Amino acid sequence: xxxxxxxxxxxxxxxxxxxxxxxxxxxxxxxxxxxxxxxxxxxxxxxxxxxxxxxxxxxxxxxxxxxxxxxxxxxxxx
Numbered sequence: 689x690x691x692x693x694x695x696x697x698x699x700x701x702x703x704x705x706x707x708x709x710x711x712x713x714x715x716x717x718x719x720x721x722x723x724x725x726x727x728x729x730x731x732x733x734x735x736x737x738x739x740x741x742x743x744x745x746x747x748x749x750x751x752x753x754x755x756x757x758x759x760x761x762x763x764x765x766x
């Protein structure tokens with residue numbers, strides 16, 4: 689998993705956020721509460737697609753964004 693991605697590289701499924709649209713978005717309106725609510729479902733959807741890697745757009749490290757980024761870093765180390 690590649691974090692803080694602005695674009696998908698070859699073979700990546702991009703989970704977007706805010707202005708980074710991606711293949712699917714945690715929150716197109718950059719709402720951290722919505723992003724947190726959708727995180728696990730979108731990680732599972734990305735894992736189930738036909739591309740071998742997942743990329744995730746930058747998530748602000750403020751408020752609940754800190755918890756989202758912590759979970760993403762943990763997932764990236766698996």
